[in-house]
Amino acid sequence: MMRIRISHIIGLFIGLTIVGIAFFFLDTMAFPILIGAAIIITSLPFVVSMVNNNRIANEKEEMFLEFARNLVESVKTGTPVSKSIVNVRNKEYGVLSKHIEKLSNQITLGIPLSAALMIFAKDVDNRTITRAITLIGQAEKAGGDIGEILESVAGAVNTADRLKKERKAAISTLVIQGYIIFIVFIAIIIVMQFKILPMLTGIADVGQLGELGGGVSGEAINASEIASAFLYLLLIQGFFTGLTIGQLSEGDFKAGIKHSFVLMLLAFVTSTVTSLLFSGVV
Numbered sequence: 001m002m003r004i005r006i007s008h009i010i011g012l013f014i015g016l017t018i019v020g021i022a023f024f025f026l027d028t029m030a031f032p033i034l035i036g037a038a039i040i041i042t043s044l045p046f047v048v049s050m051v052n053n054n055r056i057a058n059e060k061e062e063m064f065l066e067f068a069r070n071l072v073e074s075v076k077t078g079t080p081v082s083k084s085i086v087n088v089r090n091k092e093y094g095v096l097s098k099h100i101e102k103l104s105n106q107i108t109l110g111i112p113l114s115a116a117l118m119i120f121a122k123d124v125d126n127r128t129i130t131r132a133i134t135l136i137g138q139a140e141k142a143g144g145d146i147g148e149i150l151e152s153v154a155g156a157v158n159t160a161d162r163l164k165k166e167r168k169a170a171i172s173t174l175v176i177q178g179y180i181i182f183i184v185f186i187a188i189i190i191v192m193q194f195k196i197l198p199m200l201t202g203i204a205d206v207g208q209l210g211e212l213g214g215g216v217s218g219e220a221i222n223a224s225e226i227a228s229a230f231l232y233l234l235l236i237q238g239f240f241t242g243l244t245i246g247q248l249s250e251g252d253f254k255a256g257i258k259h260s261f262v263l264m265l266l267a268f269v270t271s272t273v274t275s276l277l278f279s280g281v282v
Contacts (some may be wrong), residue, residue, distance in 0.1 A: 007045040015042030032228035036268040047261040063096040068154035178245045194278045238263035
């Protein structure tokens with residue numbers, strides 16, 4: 001579970017402040033731009049934290065695989081698993097180093113291996129590692145060939161990691177296609193907003209002039225409403241497209257949050273810049 005940090009609170013505060021300011025520009029093109037900026041600023045700290053958590057989770061699994069391999073080598077020489085853990089604690093295991101050192105200290109103090117392993121699994125807080133640790137603890141209790149069990153666990157973790165990387169590599173083309181399709185979607189929306197709809201509005205204005213003999217005062221307001229609707233459409237489309245890309249590439253919707261953020265940012269910047277260039281009104 002993601003912990004709420006100061007950066008999250010600051011981003012939320014700034015986002016809410018911008019939303020409050022946006023209501024002073026409710027009937028202008030500045031309103032959707034400010035709302036979009038508020039969404040981006042509010043979500044940025046959460047996206048950064050989520051990406052960082054995913055990176056740490058992947059590193060934990062890689063380092064646990066290295067840890068399990070070292071234990072296998074030590075146990076195969078006839079060293080008990082508890083003694084093997086103490087022997088390998090000084091090796092570099094990245095983000096797992098502090099947890100392995102704590103595990104070793106607990107074993108040195110006389111805490112039962114099964115209890116120490118469960119504490120280790122709770123501290124690491126990783127589903128793959130927790131399953132492996134549970135299996136090791138049960139094998140140690142049952143008195144089976146712990147070396148063989150450790151080797152099987154290391155093989156299972158290695159296979160899972162390899163399959164994950166192969167899946168990500170195989171699906172990378174679809175990820176690129178997803179980005180290209182979304183960029184094409186943005187282009188279509190921009191053409192509709194600034195080329196096709198103004199033509200249709202002009203035709204409608206001509207008809208009203210013929211009937212009423214006067215001008216139409218609501219054109220600017222309609223343009224603002226159209227710009228707002230298209231910006232919201234792009235943001236929503238970017239959000240769900242990113243989630244879909246994450247599900248396809250990594251098998252997890254949460255992994256798509258970073259893609260959603262990138263696509264929403266791309267949509268927001270593109271829509272804002274084109275609005276400024278073609279309308280000249282903020």
